[in-house]
Amino acid sequence: MQTATQQENTSVLQGAQPMVLGLPEVRCALLVVAVIAQAATILITRPLWQVRDTPVHLPLIDLPQIPFDSWLLITLILVLIRPRVGLVVHAASLLVAFAFDQYRTQPQVIANAVLMLATIENVGLVIVRWFLASLWLWAGTHKLLSPDWFSFGSWNMVEKLHVNPEDFQMLFAYGVSLGEMSVGLLAIFRPRWAAIPCVMMHVGIVIFLSPIFYNHNVSVVPWNLATAVIGGWVMWNSPSIRPQFRWEWITAVVLLVYPAGFYLGLVDHGIASVLYSNHLPEGMVTTKEGAAKISGWGDLHVPFPNERRLLTLYFQRSSQPGDKLHLSEPRPWLGDRYYVLGSDSRLVEQTREQFVQGSEDEVYGMEVESRRIRFLLARAGVKMLRHEGQMTVYAVEIPPKRYRPELLDLLSGMPNLEQINLAGCEVTDEDLKRLPVLPKLVGIGLTDTPVSNATIETLLKQPRLMVIEYQQSNMTLDAILEFERQRPVD
Structure with missing residues (x-):
């Protein structure tokens, strides 16, 4: 049995209203909003949907590439003519386009199609309510769990x-993370109360992304505007507070729980509402010309979909035999991966030690630096140097007045370091035990520091360390000569 409020809401949605294209006028107007948002998104990202040479396509199945931009726009016209049939055709076309190139699995494109469902079907109103509740709740949760x-x-x-x-x-x-979670909780327990916060939040995002402030990620602006309008309407007209039927309970539970699968590597971040948390896998490709992180944007106007399988697929399709890939993983239980591209263009997994070493057939692998660690070091006043034209930091200098033992721990996030200068710092033998093993470290400056011969044993753990500057410290020449004798011969 429906309550009086539920019956009133149902009558608003299904009652004797002027009909356009088989839909009440309000729903038809909202459908137009969703279609315009999707069309604008496709036009902004048009090169993404066309055949291109670079960046390479990431197909689910290797097929001859065909353009999808014009066809997708045609399916949106069909949505306006025959809404139910058109939405099925449009959604199916998106799935096919994704199969041809997984680079296209951008969350705003998927979300725009989901919003259309709310305007066409009564059941869609319920589904989209739980879809948005999950989106907001997990967008905030992912940020709250992200040190980045x-x-x-x-x-x-x-x-x-x-x-x-x-x-x-x-x-x-x-404020942002807890605010998003709060709107998500309102959508779960008091959906009508979430209507106004929904509008305010998504309009605020649009203003923030505009050239006035962040001037970034224009392709999500149409989706945010559509969500402000349609999402607010969905929350205001939610038929009931609690799920009324078994299928609705199942839908709610699935949509609210499945994003947790991201932390197990089971769900792509694009459909798990991992938005702006920066807590994603990253890939660094090393070639004979140098090293560069895998990234997106450019003419495509979208970020690279940083999934483990897509980072490795991109590397495999765009690199030459002997090139190397470091796949950095922020979820520690999933672990980093190191690869070299074999002569048959197959991925060969390596240990970290094999990766950083080179040969006639392989480059010396460069690892992904932690953006968080680089940020923290910069905030602490640590000076960082890069080779000209290179992305990675090869040397750091800690000013004596800024030195803290904790800064040595942070150097684990800078795996490509070749030189460390601690001259003049109050660094002790005990402090240097905190220095992580850095596979490329060849020189360390300990001039005018309190370190003694006891630190030689600690420094021997650095596999490639060859030069120790020790003047005006408590080290002796005999200790340095002993260190050099114990160095392995390449």
């Missing part, structure tokens, strides 16, 4: 607000 969000992620955003990040970063970081 609480470091460079939120800092970079606060800088664009023209205020001092020192004063407002933590307020912004917690």
Whole structure:
């Protein structure tokens, strides 16, 4: 049995209203909003849907490539003519386009198609309510669980607000994550209360992404505007607070739980609402010309879909035999991976030690640096040097006045370091035990420091360390000569 409120809501949705294309006028207008948002998204990202040479396609099945941009726009016209049939055709076309190129699995494209469902079918209203509840709840949760969000992620955003990040970063970081979670919880327990926050949040995102502030990621602007309008309407007209039928309970549970699969590597971040948390796998490709991280944007106007399988597929399809890939994984239980491309263009997994070593047939592998660690070091006043034209840091210098033993721990996130300068720092033998093993470290500056001969045993753990600057320290020449004698001969 339906309550009076539920019957009233149902009558609003299904009652005697003027009909257009078989839909009530309001729903038809909202469908137009969703279609325009999807069309705008496809036009903004048009090169993504065409045949291209670079960046390479990432097909699910290797097939001859065909363009999808014009066809997808035609299916959107069909949605306006025959909404139910058109939505089926459009959704099916998107899935086929994804199979031809998984680079296209962008969350805003998927979400726009889901919003259309709410405007066409009564059942869609229920599904989209739980879809949005899951989106908001997990968008905030992923940020709350991300150390990257609480470091460079939120800092970079606060800088664009023209205020001092020192004063407002933590307020912004917690405010955004907890705010998104709060709207998600309202959508679960009091959907009508979520209507106005939905509008405010998504309009606010559009303003923030505009050239006034962040000037970034224009392809998600149409989706945010559509979500502000359609999402607010969905929440205001949600037929009931609690699920009324078994299928609705199942839908709610599945949509609210499945994003957790991201942390097990079972669900892609694009459909798990991992938005702006920066807590994603990354790939660094090393070639004879140098090293570069796998990234997106450019003419495609979208980020690279940083999934483990897609990073390796991109490497396999765009590299030459002997090139190497480091797949950096922020989920520690999944672990980093190291690969070299074999002569038959197959991936060959390596140990870290094999990866960083080179040969006549293989380059010396470069690893992904932690953006969070680089941010924290910069905030601590550590000087970092890069080779000209290279992305990676090869040398760091810690000013004596900024030295803290904890900074040595952070160097684990800078695996490509060749030189460390601690001259003049109050670094002790015990402090240096905190120095992580750095496979490329060849020189360390310990001039005018309190270190003694006891630290030689610690430094022997560095596999390639050859040069120790020890003047005005408590080290002796005999200890340095003994260190050199114990160095393995390549």
